[in-house]
Amino acid sequence: EETVLHVFIDKSDREFFTRTKSNRNVPQVQIDPAILPEAFSANIPLAHVGRCQSPLKNLPEDRVRSVLDAAAQFRLQKKTARLRVKIDNHGADEALFQEIAAAFGYKENKLPFALIAQRFSLTNLRKNLNDTEAILFGVAGFLEAPDLAVYKKSAKNYVRELWNRWWPHRDELERLILPAKVWKLSSTRPVNHPQRRLAALSILVREWPAFRRSLSKVRGASRTGVGLAVVNGVKKFFGTLDHPFWKFHYTLAADASPEPMALVGESRVAEILANVVFPFWHAYDVDVWSEYAKLSARLTNRRLETAATRLFGSDPGRREFTKTIAHQQALLQIYEDFCLQDNSDCAHCPFPEQMAKWK
Secondary structure, X not given: OOOOOEEEOOOOOOOOOOEOOOOOEOOEEEOOHHHHHHHHOOOOOOOOOOOOHHHHHHXXXXXXXXXXXXXXXXXXXXXXXXXXXXXXXHOHHHHHHHHHHHHHOOOOOHHHHHHHHHHOOHHHHHHHOOOHHHHXXXXXXXXXXXXXXXXXXXXXXXXXXXXXXXXXXXXXXXXXXXXXXXXXXXXXXXXXXXXXXXXXXXXXXXXXHHHHXXXXXXXXXXXOOOOHHHHHHHHHHHHOOOOOOOOOOOOOOOOOOOOOOOOOOHHHHHHHHHHHHHHHHHHOOOOOHHHHOOOEOOOOOHHHHHXXXXXXXXXXXHOHHHOEHHHHHXXXXXXXXXXXXXXXXXXXXXXXXXXXXOO
């Protein structure tokens, strides 16, 4: 009865009508699948230029940077405060582990990675390092098929070893296995497949003491700020994470790659630094801003592009103001605090007037 449109592809030779139970006529639309790709590839803008572009355009560049710096610092403080609460509740190591696990999931699979890290603490996973990887793959639901015939030759021995180590734990942990529907695989780049990220997480568990040492080097810099050498040390740690199988495979079932691939790419490391490591340092009253502000941006997303369009439109300076992660974070904060809170399509948003008064 609530049907409002009947969409169909194939039309019969006989004319027909669509009606509801109350005999109301329902409009019909026939579509041609051949033209769908072209129809959906239209370059539709994410957003229109907002009223805030005018005051920002008239501000000197240093004042625009001041606005973005203030928003970025506010967002960093928010992340730090949230992490402090988690540290108070779970301890520093568990809080870090949960945050990094979620970061490994990217936006598509952040939830399942967070669930795994919450259900299986770092402390418990480190009690049996030989089985950590198998347990992670098992509870993720990636070891449901014991038939090795479905795997490529290059993967059979690896999967067999995972299965043999998972099997003794399966009955005990079966209630904790994630359902397949929580994973989003279709929109994920092959190199970022969650199976590769789970492998990276298992190595992180094994190498946790080394990771914590890379973070603790900042203690001597407390009050005076984080140094570049310390930041590079953390980058180096993630860059050296290695796995003989996953260095050459996208998934358990994929063909082997002829070239090695990093388990955690540079863009993901930068995001982990910005969203986890720097807030963690800041939670212990370390001055992080000077190095945080220098982190180069490597990725973008729809929300960020929408915010940039609203604030800068097609202004040539737009690119300059989105080159760092800090300024990208600033745009996201402005977008969340103003754009998402405004239902007047910019007409009554207070941000433009605030920018006009900014000093």
